Amino acid sequence: xxxxxxxxxxxxxxxxxxxxxxxxxxxxxxxxxxxxxxxxxxxxxxxxxxxxxxxxxxxxxxxxxxxxxxxxxxxxxxxxxxxxxxxxxxxxxxxxxxxxxxxxxxxxxxxxxxxxxxxxxxxxxxxxxxxxxxxxxxxxxxxxxxxxxxxxxxxxxxxxxxxxxxxxxxxxxxxxxxxxxxxxxxxxxxxxxxxxxxxxxxxxxxxxxxxxxxxxxxxxxxxxxxxxxxxxxxxxxxxxxxxxxxxxxxxxxxxxxxxxxxxxxxxxxxxxxxxxxxxxxxxxxxxxxxxxxxxxxxxxxxxxxxxxxxxxxxxxxxxxxxxxxxxxxxxxxxxxxxxxxxxxxxxxxxxxxxxxxxxxxxxxxxxxxxxxxxxxxxxxxxxxxxxxxxxxxxxxxxxxxxxxxxxxxxxxxxxxxxx
Ligand code: NDP
Numbered sequence: 015x016x017x018x019x020x021x022x023x024x025x026x027x028x029x030x031x032x033x034x035x036x037x038x039x040x041x042x043x044x045x046x047x048x049x050x051x052x053x054x055x056x057x058x059x060x061x062x063x064x065x066x067x068x069x070x071x072x073x074x075x076x077x078x079x080x081x082x083x084x085x086x087x088x089x090x091x092x093x094x095x096x097x098x099x100x101x102x103x104x105x106x107x108x109x110x111x112x113x114x115x116x117x118x119x120x121x122x123x124x125x126x127x128x129x130x131x132x133x134x135x136x137x138x139x140x141x142x143x144x145x146x147x148x149x150x151x152x153x154x155x156x157x158x159x160x161x162x163x164x165x166x167x168x169x170x171x172x173x174x175x176x177x178x179x180x181x182x183x184x185x186x187x188x189x190x191x192x193x194x195x196x197x198x199x200x201x202x203x204x205x206x207x208x209x210x211x212x213x214x215x216x217x218x219x220x221x222x223x224x225x226x227x228x229x230x231x232x233x234x235x236x237x238x239x240x241x242x243x244x245x246x247x248x249x250x251x252x253x254x255x256x257x258x259x260x261x262x263x264x265x266x267x268x269x270x271x272x273x274x275x276x277x278x279x280x281x282x283x284x285x286x287x288x289x290x291x292x293x294x295x296x297x298x299x300x301x302x303x304x305x306x307x308x309x310x311x312x313x314x315x316x317x318x319x320x321x322x323x324x325x326x327x328x329x330x331x332x333x334x335x336x337x338x339x340x341x342x343x344x345x346x347x348x349x350x351x352x353x354x355x356x357x358x359x360x361x362x363x364x365x366x367x368x369x370x371x372x373x374x375x376x377x378x379x380x381x382x383x384x385x386x387x388x389x390x391x392x393x394x395x396x397x398x399x400x401x402x403x404x405x406x407x408x409x410x411x412x413x414x415x416x417x418x419x420x421x422x423x424x425x426x427x428x429x430x431x432x433x
Contacts, residue, residue, distance in 0.1 A: 015042045016392045019091040019115075021076050021106060022098030023048035025216055025329040025373060026120060026174070028057055029381025030097055030388075032371040033419060035065035037385070040392050045089045047072040048098065076102040082109035091115060095388055097381075099217060100150060101126040107158055107169060116167050116391055120174035120384055121220070122265045124150035128305055145237035146230045148263045149223065152403075159401045169401040173387030174380035175341055175360075176202055176282075177266035179421065181405035182412050183343045183358045184270055189409060191356045195277050195347040198270065199432045203285040205254035206337040206364045206375060212293040213326040215376035219318050222303050226294060230263040231281040232271045239263075243291065247283060247432050251340040252424070253361050259283040269403040283432065297321065328377070335364040335374040344429050357429035360421045370420070379421060386415040 020031055023046055034041035044067055046054040054071035061069060074085050076098050086094065086109055096106045096119040103123040110117040125133045128149050141147045155171055162169050172178055180200050188195060204215065214221040230239040245261035264282035271280055297303055304317045342359020360379070367378035387404070390396035395411040404412070413423055 016040055016093065017043040017045075017089070017091045018093050018095060018388060018392070019045045019047060019086065019089055020095045020097060021047050021074060021082070021102070022096065023050070023053040023057060024097070025377035026380045026384065027097035028329060029367075029371050029373050029377045030095065030384040031057060032061065033382055033385035034388065035061050035067045035069070036419070037389065038066035040389055041067050043068045043070075045070045045072055045085075045091065047074040047085055049073070049075055076106055079105045079108045079112075082106055083112050086110070086113040086115055093118065093388060093391055095384060096120075097384060100124040100220065104154060107155065110167065110169070111158070111161055111165055114165060114167065116169070117162075118170040118173055118384070118387055118391065120172060120178065120380055122150050122152050122172055122177070123154040124220075124223075126305075146228075146239055146263060148227050148230070148265075150265055152265070152268050155401055163400040166399045168391060168396070168399060170387055170391060170396070171401065171403050172265060172269075173404055174383050175421075176200060176264065177269075178380075178383045178387070178404050179360070179416065180341070180343055181266050181270060181403055182407075182409040182416075183423075184274065184345075185405040185407070185409040186413060187343070187345045187356055187358065188274065192345060192347040192349050192354070195274060195345050197279045197346045198274075198277055198281070199344045200264065200266070200282045201249060201251070201259065201340075201342060201344065201359070201432070202283065203249070203251045203254055203257055203259065203340040204337075204376060205251065205257065205285070206335045206339065208326075208331045208335040208374070210326055210331075210334075211289065213331060214328060215331065215374065216328050216380070218322045218325050218328070222294065222297070222318065222321075223305075224264075225262065225284075225286070226298050226303055227263055229261045230267070231261060231279065232267055232277075233279050235271065235275065243286075249283070249432060250430065251285075252359070252426070254338050254340050257285040258287075259285045266403070270405060273403070273405050281432075329373070332364075332368045332372055332374045332377075335368070338363050339375045339379055341379065342424075344431060346431065355427075355429055355431060357426040359424055359426075360416075361424065362421060382420050383416065386412055386419060389415055
């Protein structure tokens, strides 16, 4: 019996809330709060006669710490699930600390305004020292470790699929399959087709920033940065088939490198079709991915925000997306003195997701782990004070919950390796 506050009501939150409502004995009361309350009301209304969970809604601007504090104090939840945007991570963490409430999210902190001089100074120092130039990194949220520890509270970071389940797969491989892991390749394949010439599967701003940034990987404990989309491989994915995939920077590489220092090489690959890449390159070349405001006939507009308004809403892709996702990790290393390889992954069907929760598989594969992570915290299967990423907890009960609630694992003990 728990009371949980969910902040955000977009594609991922819609799935997470629907899944929480399937586990009403744990999620007995939910408040869905977001910037646009009408979306929360619509979701609550669609679930009213389908769940025992008591749902209320609220309006909140999560950029404003005092507003979030006010909402937490009036609702008194045990846990806040931040499923808004990475821009709100720090304000919501501040509010949780002020109110003595546990925290979780699905993506690490990134500032909305990357031209803010105070942020930029710290960012440029980090680029030089750490060796990667992504706008997001864990340092901002790891800086809260001591405060959460002292308050006896847990902050669970990045509990979607990747980041999230991919790190649980790493913890599982280390616990059950290897004495020593040498390499980890995370492979994220979306074999879905929504029929549009160009659309993003989750928040366009966050997605396009991630994909247009330089790629990077970790070799012998050091970041190696490469131009965006410059390393391409082809892989034959189970139940999806052959796809081109590209090496990207991805946030879990940073925490995995810290938590598995023995691993000699850590890479992340994501599949993209040629049409997606051509559209993205064109939008980038003409300045449509810029976050710098421009004056248009007397009105200030941010190009990427304007682009977001033009693109299909990711939440609307559900009914039209067919095909499957296949996301997982390939490991090489040693067990009992023998070299071995191991692949653990999940396959998720877009149309099956739509039938269950009216959403495509990209939101589903993020929303289900968010619910399962919350379940781990609320049932105290994961119970330690501080700020942690998923690989720092016992993977077994989490993977069992994923098996049960829609994202079952598959294994291959003789996988084709990525060169
Ligand atoms: P959406 O853009 O669909 O939804 C974001 C929601 O947050 C909207 O309801 C939006 O409100 C709300 N919101 C935005 N700003 C504020 C604010 N200041 N105060 C309150 N609410 C706000 O995003 P997604 O659902 O696609 O993504 C949600 C999160 O999940 C993101 O952080 C994304 O990076 C992450 N993600 C993680 C993945 C993983 O595997 N770990 C994969 C995919 C996504 P409004 O409706 O008013 O705009």
